[in-house]
Amino acid sequence: MTNLIILPILIPLFTGVVLIFLNKRITGQRVVAIFSSIGTMIAAGVIVQKVRTDGIQSLNVSSWDAPFGITLVSDMFSALLVLITSIIAFACLIYSFKSIGQEREKYYYYAVFNFLLVGVNGAFTTGDIFNLFVFFEVMLMSSYVLLVLGGTKIQLRESIKYLLVNVISSALFVVAVAYLYSVVGTLNMAHISSRINEISVNGMPGILTVIAVLFLIVFGLKGAIFPLYFWMPGSYYAPPAPVLTLFGALLTKVGVYSITRTYTLFFYHDMDAFGILTILAILSIVFGVIGAIAYWDIKNIIIYNIIIAVGVILYGVSVLNTASLTGAVYYLIHDMLIKAALFLLVGIVITITGTSNLRNISGLITRYPGLGWTFFIAALALAGIPPLSGFVGKLLIVQGGFEGESFIGGFITLMSSLLVLFSVMKIFINGFWGKDRTYGGEEKAPVKQLLIAPAILVAISALYGIGSEFILPYISQAADTLLNPKLYIDAVLKE
């Protein structure tokens, strides 16, 4: 079937529209949403298998040939990310049923949830730079609504900040695309890549380095890298747990994906831009670690861990050799899974205790052993303890760093693991051990039902770590395409 790769975009879009009609019937909404979520997961799984057997899939939308129409491209990198997105969306959905509350559900929560997925899946799949912008906007507008839905004071304040930052970064995105278009005269990503390759035979023209850095600023604002992460801790602090999970696991990773895609496909000649990327990635790790250690607030600790992970992944991308790119792809997928699990677990802790201040929480493990041990496994996986999923990715990134003779970066990546472990163990030791207390929200919290979603994610992430031998061929196929832009260009332009 020719239209296979559009299904992960089309199914949530159609579902979102249908859910607008059902806005007062909560049960109906839930049933429709869950079926479409399962459908999307199946479609994404089929795409991954298809890309594995038949190579990169591309679809020329509305039957116009490649450089002239919009092309959707599914290589292994984007196919895997779409699959992980669908899995995380499924987990967030079943968590939402128990936690989000009827008020929000009646005000188009599930519809907007699905529109967010349209944006994320579209951004991962598209092969056109301006279409990427459009999908970014679809994703961002849904995220504005999800952030403000409920209308508490903190949500209103933080969504103003979030909106301002993202409007500015979107305007910069348009400017960057305009510059790029005026230089290369095309918007199709494969075509841009081959044109840049033609004009940079005698060295990269300076304007392209400027554009590369402009793209880094744009996607860095979306993906929260070092000097541009200032909006994130506040904005991500505001929304309720399932929304926060969607944001933390998906939105920043779309920025990371875009940096990876543009830098490996367009600017791979440009060592100046890659130098800046390396420095910013390392600084993101350092500043993220400082934030993660400094806070005594469980939400803030995990939020700063996002910045660390973004730094680690981008460091892997910036070294640009086989080991580091394989590691970056592996770590990206691991991080999406484990961050989603951690945010959901933190959400449960906050529902039980009614606070996110670590000093007011202790002894949770005596009455909630399931929650405690799930959190423990998730924390170990985050830090990268060998049998679990964080290990292989970070090992490969460090190996790539040392192979590329980037010793400082490799060393900082290694050291960051230790401090990441410290920051999450701080939550575990202070929150779960110690004296048993009673809390306000305890009777109302359906802990067992809420625990299903994070438990699924932690189980998948454990399998992902243990079965790395089985998964690695998929990952290295993804890294292969990133390392050889020729494969991507040939699959799209069919020359």
Place this chain on the structure above:
Amino acid sequence: MRKTNNIILETAVKVLLFFIALYSVYIFTAGHYYPGGGFIGGLMTAGAIVLLLITYDIKTVTKILPVNYRILTAIGLLFAIGTSAGSLIYDLPFLTHAFGDVHLPLLGELSIHTATLFDLGVYFVVVGVTMTIIQTIGEDE
């Protein structure tokens, strides 16, 4: 509750409204060959309804046009998705449009392109979204 007598405004709007509505339909249908299309057409239709809102109050306007604009938006989106996903049935790439001569009962032979239906979806969405924004702000106390 209207205090002053707005007879000149009301009479003028009664006449003008049809011209604005007709012109918006013209702009919408001419979109393929001349400047115009679903977006500007929809905006102008919404403008006509806004003029009605300025002259009368919200209750009267909802009585004249009993439309739920959120549902209208959703219907518009369904039109757009439906016409572009129709190509899935024929196993052609998404958004591939078709055209041909259609015999309609009242209008006779017409050459119709499915892009018009897509545009109709855009038209509905624009009317729906604009009116939802204006109505929710207007009803807000």
